[in-house]
Amino acid sequence: MTTDSSSKICRRCGAIGNEKYCGNCGEPFAVKRITLHSLLHDVFHFFTHLDKGFGYTVKQLITAPGSMQRRYVEGDRSRYQKPFSMFFICGTIDALLRYWINSILTRYYHTGSEAETHFFHQYFVLTHIVLMPVYILISWLLFYRSKYNYAEIGILILYNISFLFLIAAFIFLPKLIWHFYDTTWYELALFSVYNTISFLNFFNDRKKWIVIIKSLIVIIATFLIANYVEDIFSAITG
Numbered sequence: 001m002t003t004d005s006s007s008k009i010c011r012r013c014g015a016i017g018n019e020k021y022c023g024n025c026g027e028p029f030a031v032k033r034i035t036l037h038s039l040l041h042d043v044f045h046f047f048t049h050l051d052k053g054f055g056y057t058v059k060q061l062i063t064a065p066g067s068m069q070r071r072y073v074e075g076d077r078s079r080y081q082k083p084f085s086m087f088f089i090c091g092t093i094d095a096l097l098r099y100w101i102n103s104i105l106t107r108y109y110h111t112g113s114e115a116e117t118h119f120f121h122q123y124f125v126l127t128h129i130v131l132m133p134v135y136i137l138i139s140w141l142l143f144y145r146s147k148y149n150y151a152e153i154g155i156l157i158l159y160n161i162s163f164l165f166l167i168a169a170f171i172f173l174p175k176l177i178w179h180f181y182d183t184t185w186y187e188l189a190l191f192s193v194y195n196t197i198s199f200l201n202f203f204n205d206r207k208k209w210i211v212i213i214k215s216l217i218v219i220i221a222t223f224l225i226a227n228y229v230e231d232i233f234s235a236i237t238g
Contacts, residue, residue, distance in 0.1 A: 054089065057081040061163040065194060066201025069156045073148065083158040087132075087165075088125065094165040094172075095124035101175055111179045115235065123233050128161070131229060135161065135222050142214045146203055156202050161222075164191050188223055195219040 007016050008029040015024035022029060057080045060068040072080055081089070102117040119127075136154040143153060167190055171183045192215075199215035200208060 052079040054081045054086070057086055057159075058163070058166070061159060064201070065160070065163070066156070066198035066204075069159050069198070070202050070204070072159075073152045073155055083155050083162075086162045087128075087158045090162040090165040091125040091128055094169040095120050097169045098124070098172055101172060105175065105179055109179050119230060119233050124230075127229060127233055128226070131226065132158070132161075134225065138221050139218050142218060143203060143206075146206065156198070160195060160198050164194065167191065167194065184227075188220070191223060192216055192219050 007018055009016055010022040010025060010027055010029060012027040013022065013025045015022050017023050017029065020028060020030070057068075060080070068080070072083075080086075099117060099120040102113070102120060105111045106114055106117055132154075136150060136157045139157055140150045140153045146153075148156075168183070168187055171186050171190065175181050175183070195218065196212055196215045199211050199218070203211050
């Protein structure tokens with residue numbers, strides 16, 4: 001098979017064409033070399049064009065908690081990071097940041113716990129993946145009379161906990177300055193406020209005072225279970 005001088009071969013599928021993009025797979029024929037400028041442009045674009053994906057999902061979890069999850073359940077899904085991948089990414093960010101800070105504290109300031117450091121490095125995300133069905137079950141039992149099933153309530157919880165991971169990571173940062181700073185009660189307070197707002201927006205057809213009480217039960221139960229299991233894991237694996 002012969003090609004004229006203007007023909008191009010797609011690097012992805014091997015098809016031949018003369019246009020800007022491959023007619024077979026849609027890949028551009030011209031492939032630009034990766035440069036520092038292009039990498040910086042991608043980073044800038046990520047933080048300034050939050051129209052879909054991870055950045056957009058975080059923005060919506062900040063500005064429209066609960067409402068975002070309700071829209072996702074109702075079918076508006078293409079712009080959002082998928083719930084489990086969102087959970088995994090945010091959990092990994094939280095785990096790595098806590099591991100890094102704990103490592104600094106134990107190595108240079110002789111504070112913190114080596115067992116806790118090891119837990120964040122090896123088991124943090126896995127623990128919450130295993131516990132996730134329990135977290136969802138607690139919410140579903142309290143809201144089983146709502147119009148949402150177990151899986152749909154699971155969407156609410158997955159996104160909520162994903163954002164709570166980011167909140168927890170942010171709260172943990174001051175330990176680099178105040179080494180004995182206890183984050184527990186700050187986490188519980190902020191988690192309770194965020195979870196309540198999110199539940200009010202998601203279950204917007206229910207009585208507000210009932211949603212508030214149930215959302216507080218959910219976050220306190222989830223928080224206590226998570227901390228209890230984390231303590232056990234740290235003791236066993238430390």
